[in-house]
Amino acid sequence: MSSNSFDVLGAKSFGFRVCWINRTGAPPDPIGPMPDLVVSSFDELVVAVS
Numbered sequence: 001m002s003s004n005s006f007d008v009l010g011a012k013s014f015g016f017r018v019c020w021i022n023r024t025g026a027p028p029d030p031i032g033p034m035p036d037l038v039v040s041s042f043d044e045l046v047v048a049v050s
Contacts, residue, residue: 001020002018002020003021005020005028005029006032008020008028008029008033008034008035009033012032018036018037019035019037019038019048020037021040022038025040
């Protein structure tokens with residue numbers, strides 16, 4: 001999990017499943033792959049993975 005879209009690119013490139021905590025509602029990075037899950041907060045992450 002990361003709050004930076006560029007970390008999504010790196011992790012996905014290595015085959016990891018990725019959750020992007022997009023607190024600001026930023027658009028996804030157009031260069032890299034999409035994260036497996038996008039949430040806006042840690043609270044939302046807990047609900048999503050429970």
